[in-house]
Amino acid sequence: MKTVTLALSFFLVSIIAMAQQKTGIEITITIENVTSDEGKVLASLHTEDTFMKGQGVQNQQSSIKDGKVILTFSNVAPGDYAIMAMHDVNENNRMDYESNGMPKEGYGMSGNDMSMGPPTFNGAKFTVGEEDLEMNIRF
Numbered sequence: 361m362k363t364v365t366l367a368l369s370f371f372l373v374s375i376i377a378m379a380q381q382k383t384g385i386e387i388t389i390t391i392e393n394v395t396s397d398e399g400k401v402l403a404s405l406h407t408e409d410t411f412m413k414g415q416g417v418q419n420q421q422s423s424i425k426d427g428k429v430i431l432t433f434s435n436v437a438p439g440d441y442a443i444m445a446m447h448d449v450n451e452n453n454r455m456d457y458e459s460n461g462m463p464k465e466g467y468g469m470s471g472n473d474m475s476m477g478p479p480t481f482n483g484a485k486f487t488v489g490e491e492d493l494e495m496n497i498r499f
Contacts, residue, residue: 384435
């Protein structure tokens with residue numbers, strides 16, 4: 361009976377240990393130049409298929425403290441991704457535009473490509489391998 365109890369105990373401990381193992385990669389982004397603490401920052405992790413087409417494969421949001429935000433995407437599988445982030449000042453969960461088509465709210469992409477025109481996946485792309493990533497995004 362002691363052997364069965366001991367074996368069952370080892371089995372349960374191994375299941376708990378496996379459940380706590382980290383799966384996937386974590387990507388932590390820091391944005392330090394948010395113009396005000398009003399509203400929130402929205403960020404989304406995209407594949408080439410979802411880039412500039414709505415929701416990402418993961419979506420995060422955060423309040424702003426002293427013009428700074430830190431967000432983490434968890435359990436990310438290896439592959440090519442891009443991150444889009446925006447300062448949603450009025451908390452309507454979308455980008456607002458001027459009458460000439462220019463954005464009213466701050467935004468940024470991974471890769472910090474500041475070229476004119478709409479962002480491209482190739483300009484914002486980065487590769488997730490086997491190690492956690494940290495990156496800064498500028499608005």
